[in-house]
Amino acid sequence: MLFHKLLLCLMLVPLMASAITVQDDRGEPVHLSRPAERVASVSTFGADLLLALGMKPAAITRFGPFDQPDYLAGSLQGVPVIGSRSQVNMELLSEVAPDLVLAIRRYTEKDATRFAEIAPYAALNLVTLNDSIRAVSIAGELVGRTADAEQINRSFQRQLETYRKQAPGGLSAALLVTGGEAPFIYYDHFLTAELLNWLNVDNLGGELSEPEQGLPLGYRMRLEDLLKQNPDVIFLFESNKERAFTQNPIWPYLKAVRRGQVYEVGQHWKEAAGPIARSLVLQEMAHRLYPELFTMPELPESLRSKPYR
Known part of the structure; x- marks a missing residue:
């Protein structure tokens, strides 16, 4: 009996280790049973970060007058467009079947319940430089790329310091x-x-x-x-x-x-x-x-x- 309990515990360790809980900018916990792989980006930020991490979003929202962010468009061919950051087509989002929605908070928080019915929803402020740095960390953890995300932030901080000196x-x-x-x-x-x-x-x-x-x-x-x-x-x-x-x-x-x-x-x-x-x-x-x-x-x-x- 003791052996079986020990075996069960050992089997559960990898599952428990892969589970993620991160607090978003609402102060709400975002729970994932494992790192997200199919991420819907309800903001340009999500698509930008995922590409920087070597991933591709499962869906994106329009970028001003463009269907895709023009500075990223070459890397987003074939990615479904699900509306604008303030007016997401929930039916299209559901069809994409994401396992995480990375969203800009000020446009989407009113629909938090509807998003959460489709997939875990992380709301990000994305106003200040600190917001950007924090969002990179939050999103990086949610997709299981914490170390890479922190390296991205450190690299940019070094770039800022270099430019300020010059x-x-x-x-x-x-x-x-x-x-x-x-x-x-x-x-x-x-x-x-x-x-x-x-x-x-x-x-x-x-x-x-x-x-x-x-x-x-x-x-x-x-x-x-x-x-x-x-x-x-x-x-x-x-x-x-x-x-x-x-x-x-x-x-x-x-x-x-x-x-x-x-x-x-x-x-x-x-x-x-x-x-x-x-x-x-x-x-x-x-x-x-x-x-x-x-x-x-x-x-x-x-x-x-x-x-x-």
Whole structure:
């Protein structure tokens, strides 16, 4: 009898060892009986991270105006598209039969119960640089690649430190988006804006009064107020409408406009939490700010930032 009990315990050890419980950004436990292999990515982050780990997502959501993240598209051929990050087609998601859903929290938490009926659901904040680093760790553990995920984070931390040491600073910049009369400018805690800080650049969006809350990501700024601060460089995020603020009579008087240092950037600048995206944005941003010191990363010409005309 004792032998049989010992044998049963030995048989259970591998099963118990492969079980995973991780707390997501809601503070909720995510339970898996074994590392996930079929992961549905309800955000660009999930697809980005999985590819960085040498895996392929079971499903992805649209990337702004694109069916697939353009900077990853070559590696995602044939992967089913299940809607947008804010409107997932639950029927298609169910057909994919994932064993994990990696999702951006602020768009999906309202449907947490519906997701959980299909597969374990991990909600991730994906707003700040710390969110990105934590999400890489969480997701890496859920797919059984903890060591690889931690190595990805350490490598990026070294990259940040190297760039900060090399960047001379003394510049200011603004990250702008929208097609309206008053552009939306991002606060310091937004991941892409945080990268400005690592390059010793003053982000004119300033600080959110309670950055630990994460939202809002920024605010509307009148062009008159932007002129008062007069950034050296302006990065324009993609907009599906004509940027009305660039037709304002004040626009040509901005220092960045006069010097030709206004750049249109790709969609990955707006969704930069994944390890591939955040590194590309850092490199490209550094090149545009300090072209004599940093080279443009390897990106197809169609995906590179370009001077705004």
